Amino acid sequence: MRKHPITEVSVAAVLLLLAPGYALAQAPETISWGLRMENFSALILFVVFSGVVMTFIRLAHGGRDLYIRRIAGLNAVEEAIGRSTELGKKVLYVPGIMSIDEVQTLASLAVLKHVAKHTAQYGTPLEVPNKDPLTYAAARETVKEAYLEAGRPDLFNEEVVNYVTYDQFAYTAAVTGKMVREKPAANFLVGSFYAESLLLAEAGQSTGAIQIAGTAEVAQLPFFVTTCDYTLIGEELYAASAYLSREPVMLGSIKGQDIVKFILLCWIVLGILIYTFTGNTAMHDWLLSQ
Amino acid sequence: MYKKQFPLLLAFLGGAIPIVSFFITTPGDRLKVTTDTLQDWMLIIAGAALLLGVVNLFQINLRKISTRAKGWPNALWLLLSLVIAAILGLADAFDTSVFGIWGGDVAFQWIQDAAFKPLQSTMFSLLAFYVASAAFRAFRVRNVEAGILLSAALIIMLGVNPYAVKILPFLPDTTNWIMNIPNAAAQRGIIIGAALGAASFSLRILLGIERSYLGLQKGE
Numbered sequence: 001m002r003k004h005p006i007t008e009v010s011v012a013a014v015l016l017l018l019a020p021g022y023a024l025a026q027a028p029e030t031i032s033w034g035l036r037m038e039n040f041s042a043l044i045l046f047v048v049f050s051g052v053v054m055t056f057i058r059l060a061h062g063g064r065d066l067y068i069r070r071i072a073g074l075n076a077v078e079e080a081i082g083r084s085t086e087l088g089k090k091v092l093y094v095p096g097i098m099s100i101d102e103v104q105t106l107a108s109l110a111v112l113k114h115v116a117k118h119t120a121q122y123g124t125p126l127e128v129p130n131k132d133p134l135t136y137a138a139a140r141e142t143v144k145e146a147y148l149e150a151g152r153p154d155l156f157n158e159e160v161v162n163y164v165t166y167d168q169f170a171y172t173a174a175v176t177g178k179m180v181r182e183k184p185a186a187n188f189l190v191g192s193f194y195a196e197s198l199l200l201a202e203a204g205q206s207t208g209a210i211q212i213a214g215t216a217e218v219a220q221l222p223f224f225v226t227t228c229d230y231t232l233i234g235e236e237l238y239a240a241s242a243y244l245s246r247e248p249v250m251l252g253s254i255k256g257q258d259i260v261k262f263i264l265l266c267w268i269v270l271g272i273l274i275y276t277f278t279g280n281t282a283m284h285d286w287l288l289s290q
Numbered sequence: 291m292y293k294k295q296f297p298l299l300l301a302f303l304g305g306a307i308p309i310v311s312f313f314i315t316t317p318g319d320r321l322k323v324t325t326d327t328l329q330d331w332m333l334i335i336a337g338a339a340l341l342l343g344v345v346n347l348f349q350i351n352l353r354k355i356s357t358r359a360k361g362w363p364n365a366l367w368l369l370l371s372l373v374i375a376a377i378l379g380l381a382d383a384f385d386t387s388v389f390g391i392w393g394g395d396v397a398f399q400w401i402q403d404a405a406f407k408p409l410q411s412t413m414f415s416l417l418a419f420y421v422a423s424a425a426f427r428a429f430r431v432r433n434v435e436a437g438i439l440l441s442a443a444l445i446i447m448l449g450v451n452p453y454a455v456k457i458l459p460f461l462p463d464t465t466n467w468i469m470n471i472p473n474a475a476a477q478r479g480i481i482i483g484a485a486l487g488a489a490s491f492s493l494r495i496l497l498g499i500e501r502s503y504l505g506l507q508k509g510e
Contacts, residue, residue: 034315043313049486053493100503101332103488106495110502133339136346138503159350163343167406169413181361195414202420216484218477226428234480238487241502242494249499257490264482 041287053256060252068251073212073230074243080186080210081118089185090125095139096191097168099132104216108191109142110241116146120155128161131171136163172196176203183207190214201227298498305496375401442468
């Protein structure tokens with residue numbers, strides 16, 4: 001039987017509905033309707049991007065078969081959970097250190113749901129330690145739902161998704177301590193990470209756990225690549241939920257994103273050629289100045 | 291309806307209002323004010339969620355202590371530290387003294403200086419050792435790519451070493467070239483891909499296609 005939805009969402013709902021009214025009371029009267037011309041080029045890109053992505057979502061919805069390249073890190077998710085199950089050890093999932101206003105954290109929660117569903121199906125212990133309180137609340141709800149979908153709500157308890165601390169290095173100390181003491185067979189480090197990335201990944205590596213990492217923080221990627229078995233690099237993290245769910249509509253958005261990437265690549269190459277042969281920087285300037 | 295559609299509607303509004311206010315001005319710039327207000331209110335919601343976190347921390351650790359589970363003294367120490375830090379923090383916030391002896395600000399500052407900052411620095415300083423062990427693994431020459439990586443790393447490390455630069459004066463220019471051309475190009479490629487991935491993911495959330503972060507699945 002399904003429980004009542006999370007209370008935080010109802011708090012957010014009330015606040016969100018009150019916000020426009022509050023804003024109306026606070027706003028000055030000097031500005032009128034119009035476009036922010038300083039963001040005009042971003043608006044054009046937004047329209048093109050949304051148009052292409054939505055077109056591909058519609059195509060996918062219509063049944064068109066879309067090819068998405070193989071992502072090794074995501075194919076290894078089930079292998080990692082299977083290894084933990086065979087060894088009778090827990091799976092440790094670290095959803096990054098940022099809050100849910102960070103898109104990487106949302107992408108991580110989508111992967112967490114997939115992982116939690118599988119651990120529930122196999123009866124493998126899962127632990128999700130959290131640094132951010134909002135991420136903790138969302139992760140708890142995500143895992144609880146995943147256990148429910150897997151038909152094993154009895155396996156969920158307050159220790160599966162737990163809150164540690166808001167301090168970055170205290171959190172790192174707690175998680176690395178868990179890795180060393182409890183020796184999970186699989187560590188997932190997926191989300192937004194900063195200076196703690198190498199500390200977590202090295203500690204996990206020293207315990208012999210299979211490690212799957214994923215982040216879009218460019219500065220942290222080398223640390224994950226050197227210490228983890230698989231790393232989801234940048235866009236692969238955002239594609240993870242679509243890839244794992246295999247839902248055609250979600251895959252359509254990935255395909256649309258690839259098309260926009262190709263358009264941008266053409267823009268860059270054209271800009272380089274025009275600048276090289278004429279010295280004109282109009283294409284570059286348009287992106288920056290409007 | 292409440293469970294399925296309302297959170298999706300909230301996510302749509304919470305995402306759409308800032309996007310629209312980024313492109314469009316409204317009378318009195320009310321959308322921008324709404325966006326700023328929403329961001330302020332998120333801090334309040336985070337405060338409420340922090341309380342949930344602390345409750346969870348107490349639940350788990352009290353259970354450990356009461357059942358004398360493995361490592362229960364650590365759980366006891368954790369809760370004691372939490373309570374002491376909270377009392378001193380509140381004494382500092384309300385500008386009252388602790389046991390009539392220390393000022394709240396002095397006691398809280400002492401905890402920060404004597405315990406918290408040294409512990410943070412200790413954790414951070416571990417990075418130096420972990421970088422060395424990670425570099426050792428990364429720089430083992432197993433194939434051509436690893437060989438190129440090792441060569442580039444050697445040039446860059448020597449390029450910032452004053453003694454090496456004295457002997458090989460061309461090193462700083464080579465280092466700058468590696469960092470600003472091939473390295474920057476690879477980084478930009480990753481950044482462009484990640485930015486488009488984030489935009490695509492956000493669009494899926496706005497359209498209600500991506501809903502696994504709410505614990506919902508397709509069709510719910």
